[in-house]
Amino acid sequence: MKKIVTATVIAGVIAGSAALAQGDGSAQIKARQGQMRIIALNLGILGGMAQGKMDYDAEAAQNAADSLAGVAMVHQPTLWTEGTSSLDVDGTRALPEIWEDNDDFMTKWTAFADATVAMQAAAGTGKDAIGPAMGALGGTCKGCHEKYQEPN
Template identity: 55%
Template sequence: MKPRLFIGASLICTVFSLPALAQENPEIQQRQGQFNLFVHNFALLGGMAQGRVDYDAELAQTAADNLFHVTRHNQSRLWPEGTDAESVEGTRALPAIWENLDDFMVKFAGLQDAAEGAQAVAGDGLDALRPAVGALGAACQACHQTYRAEAG
């Protein structure tokens, strides 16, 4: 199969196989996509910080740059009311987000700050990277404790 035809066929299959939830609430799919990109890059930095992945300054810097940019995506359209775990299936976002949106946004700003801190030091070696990865993890956890339901 030619590459363009394969890509086109793959896209068509993907579009027609989307669950009803995503079609009814694209915001959920889009915000989950944003966080999947975040996790993809954070996992690499975390692996380096924990010694499970060999440190590579260029790769670390690229991942940190990606995190910075992913956290700068405008959030305003990703969190409409009625897209919480008690209202629809397919999300772990708790209604507490909309009950205390100001605090939620403060916590997201903390994630942005941690991503900026990681970007500033990621290419400077493991001794600089490790505390930055710790700050990223703490920023994630601060929000998850209050605003994300347990898996399951």
């Protein structure tokens, strides 16, 4: 009887650890950071053209803007699961305030999504249209990072 109990407890502990290993949020954190990198890469293309560091190319600009809008469409709650803040785990700068004020956080993501749509409309029309759309987009980045990202 004792053996059975012990075995059950051990099995329970192993099962529990396995569940923890899967639910440690590392997959979500990787996905979050991956989407931020896709955003940065495409902002870099648009920013480079706006600054004149890169020749303007309407098709490349449109592709970059479309990619930003594509990222903005990713369903965010899948990525920002509870227990994955910088207080909970290493390797993330996501502040706990994201979950304390989640409606505001999601409103800020929506503002980013709206700005990407505006960029989609502007990017293909010429170099000079990128700057203002870029400023508006950058404002939405700042709006969220100001409150929800830990300094590095």
